[in-house]
Amino acid sequence: MTRAARPRSGRRRALLAVFCVLAAGCLGKPSPRDRYFRLELAPPVRLATPVFSGVLEVDRLRAPAVARRTALVTVADASAPELRTRSYEHWADSPTLLLQREMAAYLHAAGIAGRVVTPELGVESDYRLSGDLVRFEERRGNGAPRVVVELALVLTDERRRAILLQEGYREERAAEGPDVLDAVRAYDAALSAVLARLVADLGARP
Numbered sequence: 001m002t003r004a005a006r007p008r009s010g011r012r013r014a015l016l017a018v019f020c021v022l023a024a025g026c027l028g029k030p031s032p033r034d035r036y037f038r039l040e041l042a043p044p045v046r047l048a049t050p051v052f053s054g055v056l057e058v059d060r061l062r063a064p065a066v067a068r069r070t071a072l073v074t075v076a077d078a079s080a081p082e083l084r085t086r087s088y089e090h091w092a093d094s095p096t097l098l099l100q101r102e103m104a105a106y107l108h109a110a111g112i113a114g115r116v117v118t119p120e121l122g123v124e125s126d127y128r129l130s131g132d133l134v135r136f137e138e139r140r141g142n143g144a145p146r147v148v149v150e151l152a153l154v155l156t157d158e159r160r161r162a163i164l165l166q167e168g169y170r171e172e173r174a175a176e177g178p179d180v181l182d183a184v185r186a187y188d189a190a191l192s193a194v195l196a197r198l199v200a201d202l203g204a205r206p
Helices: 005-026 095-110 180-203
Strands: 035-037 052-058 071-075 084-091 113-117 127-139 146-157 162-174
Touching: 035 180, 052 095, 095 113, 095 127, 095 180, 127 162, 127 180, 146 180, 162 180
Parallel strands: 035 084, 052 113, 052 127, 071 127
Antiparallel strands: 071 084, 127 146, 146 162
């Protein structure tokens, strides 16, 4: 072997080693695929007559930054201060937007007001439903995973500038299995129960 051939042989070995490393990376286990979920609530029982004759506007709920992102939120247990997010499981949109749309659709289907709208329509409203998304999380401590949905809601009469309702609503539901879809269905049940209680409270107004 000539002296000129040795450097070329060394370069070939180096290139072969790089190729083997890259090939090993390409053949490694692929990352899990992203999954996206929407909410699917139980339909409400429609009221015989609307509680409010005018326009009810449903605002987007206020929430901590982590609850405005799409990743599903988990905590170890009720006392855990740390909030974690799932890496590959997401809501189809920010939970605050999903809940705004679901609340508006639910209240409209329940016949709670003459019209139920959201702010982007630009319609002058007679009543406004706003508030905070306090908890929207999955607890994965001892026992079966559970989801917690907690809302702090305020209903105001915009023309009289009066508070008609100021109430907190909290529901928990156990997930029927370990898959994230089981948790999503538990969210559906918990939020459906929250909104059914809201409609009942509004329907009981004098």
